[in-house]
Amino acid sequence: MFFFSPHKDIVGHALACADEPVQARHSILTDGTEVTLLDCGVIRIEPNTASQLSLVISCGVHGNETAPIEIVSQLVSDLLSGEVSSAVRVLFILANPWAMAEDRRFVDLNMNRLFCGQWQYEDLSLKEVKRAARLEAYVANFFAEEPVTVEQRLHYDCHTAIRASARERFAVYPFVPGRVLPEHQQALLTRADIETVMLQQEPANTFSSFTSVKQDAQSFTLELGKVMPFGANDLSRFSGIDLLLRALISDEELPNTPAGGMEQFVVHHTLEKSSENWTFHVPDDAPNFSECTPGSLIAEDGGVQYLVGAEPEYIVFPNPxxxxxxRAGLMLRKLSK
Ligand SMILES: [Zn+2]
Structure with a gap:
């Protein structure tokens, strides 16, 4: 594809050019869509029709979470070749090209703890810290430049998990005081075969928190399956998110109410490693969303124990x-419908 020449696609370009100063490239497709490469792995699509949606699609915040990167790269190629035509504004982001190149989660720092301005308090000479600052600026500009026709800002930050999950796919909805998850957003998630959502109860420094809190977007961190190396993914397991993104980009009619039920979970307790004596009673290979029965001992430190309360709790992101x-994990409770 000429746009990324001599590289095959946006991933190839991002892997090869992460340390080069990128000259902004600009092109107009035959249908009048403007395409601008803003930086390595950052590309903006502006249709020449009145767009009602500003859509940010990010992946590779953790470099070894390759399936979403492959999906996004193919989508970008299809847009550039004209196979898919965009009816909405889209900003695609391959967030951490250095970690992608090394097939690692991150190089120096977990990028998904650097947003909402947290990067300012870190070592500003580190690539991932500088990158988080730049990504915030690209997203802020993308939203600031939107035409008056835009009615909605949406951001999906796509991940895969290291750990197995009792629920293969789930969304994390960032905390914004007083906000509830709209039915329409649930409908979109179920379109992507995501039937589980975890509602955060306190502010965080994730990429999706940044777009929620600072940019007034509906945004989600999506956990879409398991970590695999480039080329080893069974992309059929990711067809739901691919379909949803393509439907949103083509402005297809999408349902307003979720077809199936969506199960919502809230964070009930944050497990914290309180000292070197802290011990964890959950097996190392416990999948995310493992159900813990009432009264189970989860962790203890000296005389202080954490026991599951009167109703079942579900553990996510356990890491002793x-x-x-x-943080060593989160204990969730299911919201009754
Ligand atoms: Zn991740």
């Missing part, structure tokens, strides 16, 4: 190997 003072 964090540093003292850091």
């Amino acid at each position: 190997r964090v540093k003292v003072g850091e």
